[in-house]
Amino acid sequence: MPELPEVENVRRDLEALVVGRTIDRVEVRLARIVRTPPDPRVFEALLAGHRIQGVGRRGKYLLFEIPPYTLVSHLRMEGQYRLVRAGEPEAPHTHVVFHLDGGEELRYRDVRQFGTMDLVPPGGELPKGLAELGPEPFDPALDHGAFRRRFHHRTAPIKAVLLDQTCIAGLGNIYVDEALFLVGIHPATPAHRLRPAQAEALLAAIRDVLTRAIAAGGSSVRSYVNGYGRHGGFQMALHVYGREGEPCRRCGTAIEKLRVAGRGTHVCPRCQPQPRRSRRAGQRGARV
DNA sequence: CATGGGTCCTGAGTGC
DNA sequence: TGCACTCAGGACCCAT
Numbered sequence: 238m239p240e241l242p243e244v245e246n247v248r249r250d251l252e253a254l255v256v257g258r259t260i261d262r263v264e265v266r267l268a269r270i271v272r273t274p275p276d277p278r279v280f281e282a283l284l285a286g287h288r289i290q291g292v293g294r295r296g297k298y299l300l301f302e303i304p305p306y307t308l309v310s311h312l313r314m315e316g317q318y319r320l321v322r323a324g325e326p327e328a329p330h331t332h333v334v335f336h337l338d339g340g341e342e343l344r345y346r347d348v349r350q351f352g353t354m355d356l357v358p359p360g361g362e363l364p365k366g367l368a369e370l371g372p373e374p375f376d377p378a379l380d381h382g383a384f385r386r387r388f389h390h391r392t393a394p395i396k397a398v399l400l401d402q403t404c405i406a407g408l409g410n411i412y413v414d415e416a417l418f419l420v421g422i423h424p425a426t427p428a429h430r431l432r433p434a435q436a437e438a439l440l441a442a443i444r445d446v447l448t449r450a451i452a453a454g455g456s457s458v459r460s461y462v463n464g465y466g467r468h469g470g471f472q473m474a475l476h477v478y479g480r481e482g483e484p485c486r487r488c489g490t491a492i493e494k495l496r497v498a499g500r501g502t503h504v505c506p507r508c509q510p511q512p513r514r515s516r517r518a519g520q521r522g523a524r525v
Numbered sequence: 526c527a528t529g530g531g532t533c534c535t536g537a538g539t540g541c
Numbered sequence: 542t543g544c545a546c547t548c549a550g551g552a553c554c555c556a557t
Contacts, residue, residue, distance in 0.1 A: 238549085238550065238551075240551095269533090297551080311551080311552085312551095313550085313551055313552075314534085314549080314550060314551070315534095315535090330535090347534095348534080348535060348536070349533085349534045349535055349536090349549095349550090350533080350534055350535080351533070351534065351550085351551070351552085353552090365552095365553085366551090366552060366553080390527095391527075391528095392527080392528085393527075393528065393529085397528085397529085400551085402551085402552080409550085409551070410549095410550065410551090460536095498529085499529070499530070499531095499550090500549095500550070501548085501549075501550085
């Protein structure tokens with residue numbers, strides 16, 4: 238499940254691999270991947286003959302700059318890009334192929350078919366999710382006060398709020414669980430109950446874990462590989478995610494798996510004490 | 526408006 | 542061994 242660190246690694250790889258390359262031809266094999274324009278034949282036709290000038294990222298979105306267009310690509314759960322020589326055997330679940338100059342192909346594969354591509358014309362509307370994205374975690378303008386103001390009125394569990402991309406961009410299930418562990422906050426804690434000091438520590442923890450994960454090449458807990466097809470290394474450093482039943486690296490207590498915000502959620506019951514019960518919220522999270 | 530639940534999809538894992 | 546079933550989850554849609 239590519240989150241910000243994984244998408245950033247893919248971005249860097251693609252930047253090195255495809256910037257400056259011209260798209261000769263595009264093949265969309267699975268129409269559902271391309272959301273806009275609605276006709277995938279139009280998507281193919283518009284991109285042909287244009288040069289990839291840059292690869293950016295915003296939250297979990299990849300932004301291919303292909304003047305005059307921006308190709309917005311979201312990997313969702315299992316989307317992958319690989320640059321290969323034309324004629325190399327094709328991996329199953331390859332849904333979009335960009336034939337580049339020089340006899341190479343940029344192939345998009347996606348087992349779950351959840352990924353999306355939107356081709357934005359000049360002056361065109363950005364896809365909704367991108368347009369409504371919250372600030373980047375590393376945005377210097379996002380100080381702890383601004384961060385807290387984004388959720389201090391919300392009663393939903395802090396985990397649900399952090400997963401909400403309009404609150405802050407780029408976090409997913411892995412790094413939310415990790416950041417909350419690092420600051421000893423239970424994921425079911427209603428967001429508005431966080432003390433200012435806790436919010437400040439949480440923002441610092443988010444930045445810390447994302448920075449280390451990017452440097453380690455991301456986490457390969459499922460199917461993630463970077464633009465070269467290589468796995469990340471940060472899964473070895475995870476404290477709670479995917480460690481149900483294993484001892485907490487800090488206190489030795491067995492990590493527990495709960496359900497919060499409809500998601501599998503990992504906590505150390507000792508390092509992250511349950512929020513006190515209130516009449517409105519709290520104490521959600523039945524054991525799985 | 527905020528919130529939570531259902532939905533999409535396929536392969537891995539589980540239990541009988 | 543084989544099969545039915547559940548689970549994984551990001552973003553989006555919808556009902557409350």
